Amino acid sequence: MSGALDLSPGVPAARRPGPSLGGDPLLAGLVGLVLATALALVLLQPAPYLVNLVGQLAAFAILAVSLDLVWGYLGILSLGHGLFFAIGGYVCAMHLLAHAYAVTGTPPDLMQFMGWKSLPVYWTGLTSAPYALALALGLTAAVAFVFGLASFRSRVNGVYFSIISQALVYVAMLLMFRNDTGLGGNNGMTGFSRLFGWPMGAPGVVTGLAVATLLCLAAVLVGARVLVASPLGRRMLACRDDEARLRTLGYGTTRLKLGIWCLSAVIAALAGLLYVPQVGIINPRVLSPDLSIEIAVWVAIGGLGRLGGAVIGAVAVNALKFWLSAAMPEAWPFILSGLVLVVVLGLPNGLLDLAALRLKPTWLRRAGSRP
Amino acid sequence: MSALVIDGLTVVFGAFRALDGLSLAVDPGEVRAVIGPNGAGKTTLLDAITGITRPRSGRIRLDDGRDLTRASEAEIARAGVRRKFQKPSVFPALTVRENLALGCGPDCPARERPARLARALAETGLEARAAVPAGALAHGEKQWLEIGMVLASEPRVLLLDEPVAGLSDDETARTADLIGALRRPDRAILVIEHDMAFVEAVADRVTVLHEGRTLFEGAMAGARADARVIEVFLGR
């Protein structure tokens, strides 16, 4: 990388994924590990807090993969992916509250707080889980489409795109802090008591959520891998490395970027949708600019442009965060900054560089990389 | 009937006229060289033809009457106009074969693709390098790969911006042969080049460009004898 503002990933050609799942042993191994973890949760039944932790980490991993898809493979650094994660999360929270209200008859805190006799019209139908799922993913795709179309058509690229995406998530946060949105305002939404009719805290529900999230992660990894290894994936890499050149070969890049951008947003929404019932709350802080930047940090730390790297980065950073935020919460920002510095200065391809160090002596790696 | 007609083309950067009412017609089957000192507007001409830079006035048309003046880069490419850039522009993360496959373009029928790839590999002599990432190629190989990418689309109009810049004498001779092999009765080729010997070897006619205007048009021998051309080239 040539400078601080150079956002191009610059993945070494030799590290590029091969054509089949077998050509990427790291990813194949990770998918296997994810599935084995899901099985272990079911069979061994560890303590619920541990199961819940695994489920949350898996949701973050999905979020990281969604960003890697557009940043690592298409060269579009979004600093606003928290927006899509939040749309998934908010719609899921609305469903959970509406559903619990329908089942138990107890009105959610939000209604009492706002002094409402019933939920506003835009909550209509959210008692239905399929409708909520369709709304979350559909709304995300629509927002991503409008934002992407406006940006890509007017050729807003690079740092400018990153800044605008960050502004977008910030505006959304300010909006959600208002109490009159009917979405919980400052306090957000919490007190989810039911999931598909089951009491939320029951061990079966906790395990079910974590396993579902792990299965989604495995599916997203395999799907993303198939995509990036396909001819379309080749076109993504070409667009990332020289978009103008790709256009002069006859390819309309706006459509390509828009399609992958919307797909990435929908995957981020899926992560939010799975995350909220596990953490038990959503509030406007998921829309804070620093969370969106943190997602990029996970991906960069794990290894940009390699799907497995995104998972490793998300899990490693968040596991550290879970542990440290209990031990010494004030130190977290400093530790995160330190990690970023170490990666930027010492490990340009993220933590995956560490693995490579151990596998091959330096002189071999030199000989193997391109001149 | 000309394959590519440029009519009164003016391109302006701020107050500076990079192209000033330039007109140029290239016939099918012809190899035309455009020469001129640095900053004459040669690359700007190709930028305007390929839709990267918008002209202030003038027209760019193909022989079927298609007007490219306001078309997008992708539309122009799909109309059969392809360009080799001055700086080798290949996709470093993709293999030679994948680069050539992209070069075939979005409209290439899937049945035809393998044959076109094989031909492009053979014509550029890159068969043995097919699976190598383009980022690992030598400079000359990148130039040939880029010509191969352009070839794979079977263009009607081929634009080459300084294809032998930075190449050794050997490589220059090979490239001249390659361009000779690209010549077809239904294809117009426009080559921009500094190297006079190379131009003499490949081109039917030359257009000498100076400060965005045509200084001379005709056979290379005529250009060498033209007093104004001599002055511009010796005077810099």
Ligand SMILES: Nc1ncnc2c1ncn2[C@@H]1O[C@H](COP(=O)(O)OP(=O)(O)O)[C@@H](O)[C@H]1O
């Ligand atoms: N995007 C641009 N903005 C401003 N000036 C430009 C731009 N592109 C080219 N020019 C100027 O136009 C003139 C012609 O440039 P160019 O076409 O690249 O010349 P050459 O004949 O060497 O290829 C030069 O003086 C150059 O500085």
Ligand SMILES: [Mg+2]
């Ligand atoms: Mg030039």
